[in-house]
Amino acid sequence: MISIKNLHAKIEGKKILKGINLEVKPGEVHAIMGPNGSGKSTLASVLTGRDGYEITDGSVIFENKNLLDLDTEERAREGIFLAFQYPVEIPGVSTTNFLKTALNQIRQHRGEKNLDAVSFLKLVKSKMKLVDIDQSLLSRSLNEGFSGGEKKRNEIFQMAMLEPKLSILDETDSGLDIDALRIVANGVNSLKSKDNASILITHYQRLLDYIMPDFVHVLFDGKIVKTGNKSLALELEEKGYDWIKVKHSSLETI
Amino acid sequence: MSSDDQILEEFTSKEYEHGWSVNFEADEAPMGLNEEIVRFISHKKNEPKWLLDWRLKSYRHWAQLKEPKWANVEYPKIDYQGIKYYSAPKKGGKIKSLNELDPEMIKTFERLGISLNEQKRLSGIAVDAVIDSVSVATTFKETLSELGIIFCSFSEAVHEHPELIKKYLGSVIPAADNYFSALNSAVFSDGSFCYIPKGVRCPMELSTYFRINAANTGQFERTLIIAEDDSYVSYLEGCTAPMRDENQLHAAVVEIYAAKNAEVKYSTVQNWYPGNKDGTGGIYNFVTKRGICAGDHAKISWTQVETGSAVTWKYPSCILKGDHSVGEFYSVAVTNNYQQADTGTKMIHLGKHTKSRIVSKGISAGKSQNSYRGHVKVSKRATHSRNFSQCDSLLMGNQCGAHTFPYIDVDNSNSQIEHEATTSKIGEDQIFYCKQRGLDEESSVALIVNGFAKEVMNNLPMEFAVEAQKLLALTLEGSVG
Ligand SMILES: Nc1ncnc2c1ncn2[C@@H]1O[C@H](COP(=O)(O)OP(=O)(O)O)[C@@H](O)[C@H]1O
Ligand SMILES: [Mg+2]
Numbered sequence: 061m062i063s064i065k066n067l068h069a070k071i072e073g074k075k076i077l078k079g080i081n082l083e084v085k086p087g088e089v090h091a092i093m094g095p096n097g098s099g100k101s102t103l104a105s106v107l108t109g110r111d112g113y114e115i116t117d118g119s120v121i122f123e124n125k126n127l128l129d130l131d132t133e134e135r136a137r138e139g140i141f142l143a144f145q146y147p148v149e150i151p152g153v154s155t156t157n158f159l160k161t162a163l164n165q166i167r168q169h170r171g172e173k174n175l176d177a178v179s180f181l182k183l184v185k186s187k188m189k190l191v192d193i194d195q196s197l198l199s200r201s202l203n204e205g206f207s208g209g210e211k212k213r214n215e216i217f218q219m220a221m222l223e224p225k226l227s228i229l230d231e232t233d234s235g236l237d238i239d240a241l242r243i244v245a246n247g248v249n250s251l252k253s254k255d256n257a258s259i260l261i262t263h264y265q266r267l268l269d270y271i272m273p274d275f276v277h278v279l280f281d282g283k284i285v286k287t288g289n290k291s292l293a294l295e296l297e298e299k300g301y302d303w304i305k306v307k308h309s310s311l312e313t314i
Numbered sequence: 315m316s317s318d319d320q321i322l323e324e325f326t327s328k329e330y331e332h333g334w335s336v337n338f339e340a341d342e343a344p345m346g347l348n349e350e351i352v353r354f355i356s357h358k359k360n361e362p363k364w365l366l367d368w369r370l371k372s373y374r375h376w377a378q379l380k381e382p383k384w385a386n387v388e389y390p391k392i393d394y395q396g397i398k399y400y401s402a403p404k405k406g407g408k409i410k411s412l413n414e415l416d417p418e419m420i421k422t423f424e425r426l427g428i429s430l431n432e433q434k435r436l437s438g439i440a441v442d443a444v445i446d447s448v449s450v451a452t453t454f455k456e457t458l459s460e461l462g463i464i465f466c467s468f469s470e471a472v473h474e475h476p477e478l479i480k481k482y483l484g485s486v487i488p489a490a491d492n493y494f495s496a497l498n499s500a501v502f503s504d505g506s507f508c509y510i511p512k513g514v515r516c517p518m519e520l521s522t523y524f525r526i527n528a529a530n531t532g533q534f535e536r537t538l539i540i541a542e543d544d545s546y547v548s549y550l551e552g553c554t555a556p557m558r559d560e561n562q563l564h565a566a567v568v569e570i571y572a573a574k575n576a577e578v579k580y581s582t583v584q585n586w587y588p589g590n591k592d593g594t595g596g597i598y599n600f601v602t603k604r605g606i607c608a609g610d611h612a613k614i615s616w617t618q619v620e621t622g623s624a625v626t627w628k629y630p631s632c633i634l635k636g637d638h639s640v641g642e643f644y645s646v647a648v649t650n651n652y653q654q655a656d657t658g659t660k661m662i663h664l665g666k667h668t669k670s671r672i673v674s675k676g677i678s679a680g681k682s683q684n685s686y687r688g689h690v691k692v693s694k695r696a697t698h699s700r701n702f703s704q705c706d707s708l709l710m711g712n713q714c715g716a717h718t719f720p721y722i723d724v725d726n727s728n729s730q731i732e733h734e735a736t737t738s739k740i741g742e743d744q745i746f747y748c749k750q751r752g753l754d755e756e757s758s759v760a761l762i763v764n765g766f767a768k769e770v771m772n773n774l775p776m777e778f779a780v781e782a783q784k785l786l787a788l789t790l791e792g793s794v795g
Contacts, residue, residue, distance in 0.1 A: 108750050111742065132749040141750075148747045152765025161761060162751040169752070201765070218751065 061086050061257050062226055067118035069106045076102045078282035087254040091268055092261045094279035095301040100261045101145055104230045108142045109135050137169035139225030143215035143232050150202040158202050159221050187220040191247040209240040216247040227258040233267040245270030265293035280304055343400035352500050355400050359469050372489035372499035379493045385656040386685040386717055387625050397563055399501045401531040442506040442522045464509040465520055468536050471507035482540055486569040486606045494565040494600040498534045505535035510545040519775055521550035532563040541576035548579040550778055561624060565600045574609025581774050583782050586622035593652030596624025603630035607639030615642040617773040619782045621789040624653060631660035634668035641670040644770040648789050649682030658687040663696035672703040675767045678714035679790055685717040692724040699729040707737040708766050760787035
């Protein structure tokens with residue numbers, strides 16, 4: 061589905077990504093873990109085409125297309141979705157209205173007709189259940205005055221509505237209590253299919269108690285320094301990130 | 315370059331949609347302004363002597379006044395002798411039925427999306443269409459007259475209902491009120507007149523559509539709305555003009571009289587030509603609008619969406635004379651390129667327990683300047699009165715300006731005044747968020763801006779709201795983000 065090769069990126073002249081290699085196939089769940097500042101959100105931003113990043117080397121192929129040639133909205137319409145670490149507020153625009161506009165633009169891109177009001181509402185109703193989100197929340201201004209947990213649930217709700225091929229969840233678990241975490245995880249699990257894939261960016265392994273990853277990668281200083289399965293996450297939980305830091309920092313100083 | 319700046323650049327290519335003009339044969343006054351011109355206009359309209367005298371008095375007063383300079387706008391000196399003060403399409407004017415109307419004119423309005431053909435109108439809106447200085451058609455007159463509602467051109471009202479005109483003309487806005495109202499009182503050519511009798515709820519929206527067509531002419535129309543006790547009317551005003559390199563002057567006067575328990579809603583979507591992206595041409599829009607809640611429990615509500623004009627100077631106001639009367643002002647003003655807007659309201663509380671609400675949303679883009687200017691005055695007698703003002707500014711890019719000038723005067727101790735103001739920038743992260751969900755840049759900007767203006771847009775009648783939303787997006791596309 062997506063193939064990232066030797067990806068290097070800079071922001072404001074500062075090297076952040078220093079040669080990322082990652083291959084995600086349909087049906088897979090990949091977890092990317094790593095200490096703060098290691099470049100996890102930067103990777104998400106680069107994959108979704110945010111302004112301000114300079115790609116200095118490498119390539120990203122998504123569904124046979126050169127992803128880095130596409131605009132942000134084209135990538136989204138091709139099926140890339142980012143659940144934001146910090147979702148923004150848009151005053152005066154309801155989630156429902158926002159999603160109707162988004163969904164119709166995605167459908168137009170696929171050559172499909174706009175959904176009529178009734179079908180759209182049906183879709184909303186069915187997806188609301190998945191993340192246990194309240195109708196009243198959806199008619200309020202997007203994310204305005206939402207609690208941390210409501211914002212994250214709203215992100216997963218949007219993901220459910222837009223049915224992306226590749227979902228990138230950036231620290232969707234942080235700031236959630238156990239109940240909210242379970243709801244979010246349930247949402248993600250029930251959306252999982254053999255045709256889509258997800259990349260879960262997380263700082264803690266507890267999300268992985270609820271969503272079983274096929275692979276766990278450790279990102280440190282702009283590189284994936286270790287790849288394993290669920291047990292790697294548990295090992296990180298036990299030992300912390302320090303042993304990785306020591307190992308790789310010392311490599312660099314040699 | 316940040317994405318905000320790119321949006322600004324990309325959007326500067328769109329052009330004003332209504333920038334065409336049609337060649338009607340016109341009946342015009344010679345250029346310039348003097349007593350002879352005032353007499354010429356009055357004579358053309360076959361007016362009674364009292365009205366000519368009123369005009370002359372206004373003219374003489376105007377001639378002694380100086381153009382006001384306090385607004386936060388700058389423009390080259392207007393040459394009042396370089397303007398034609400009267401231009402009427404020859405085939406317009408005195409027609410008995412719509413069938414006699416010049417087909418060109420019907421087409422002109424259809425291009426603007428306004429059908430003068432009653433059968434073709436889907437929604438219940440009666441229209442008074444004004445081209446240059448003259449009202450050319452009023453629809454649904456008969457239907458309305460069955461309820462005793464008078465809806466006709468101002469000139470017609472002068473002849474058909476002189477007692478009403480004599481009583482109310484200048485009663486809310488005296489001719490001498492300000493420079494532009496004095497000018498308008500001297501040379502006004504036409505406009506709309508509306509009278510809702512006691513106890514009648516007007517069953518359809520009444521609307522006036524103004525179009526400046528001729529070159530080098532000013533437009534000076536006058537609207538007078540009278541709502542008797544316990545009546546209700548919702549009034550819409552729309553306007554466009556051709557693209558011309560010269561600046562054209564528009565100085566209108568709108569007076570509203572609301573008697574006991576009457577309610578008048580006045581909505582405007584102002585889309586005069588704003589000039590091109592280098593700031594050449596465009597309408598100077600110097601308008602005086604004021605309503606009086608003369609009776610107890612009366613209510614006047616102004617809603618305006620201001621997208622056009624090179625320079626806007628406009629403060630739709632309410633005099634809250636009756637006890638428990640209510641005044642509202644909802645405004646969205648969008649400026650782009652080199653546009654300048656200085657707009658706001660005055661709420662004058664005279665009666666006890668009077669309430670006013672001001673919601674102003676300014677959106678500035680390009681190199682434009684957008685000012686809110688408001689005055690809330692609560693007199694000594696107006697005890698237990700309340701005002702709430704909310705002034706929000708949204709900036710796009712970093713070359714534009716947003717300014718707020720609130721003046722508050724309270725002469726008693728048990729009234730309550732609240733004022734809130736915010737300024738925000740349309741965020742790169744908001745646009746990125748939208749784009750990540752599949753929205754293109756234009757839709758993202760349109761969505762964010764319409765969200766910002768929502769509280770005001772919600773006050774527009776349905777048919778108008780959709781138009782206004784598109785217009786907001788278009789104005790910003792055409793000039794900003
Ligand atoms: N706009 C920016 N300008 C400069 N440095 C940045 C910017 N954004 C992120 N960084 C830096 O890039 C590094 C990686 O950040 P980030 O990708 O957010 O890390 P993570 O998500 O793994 O915590 C950090 O050192 C951070 O300070
Ligand atoms: Mg991060």
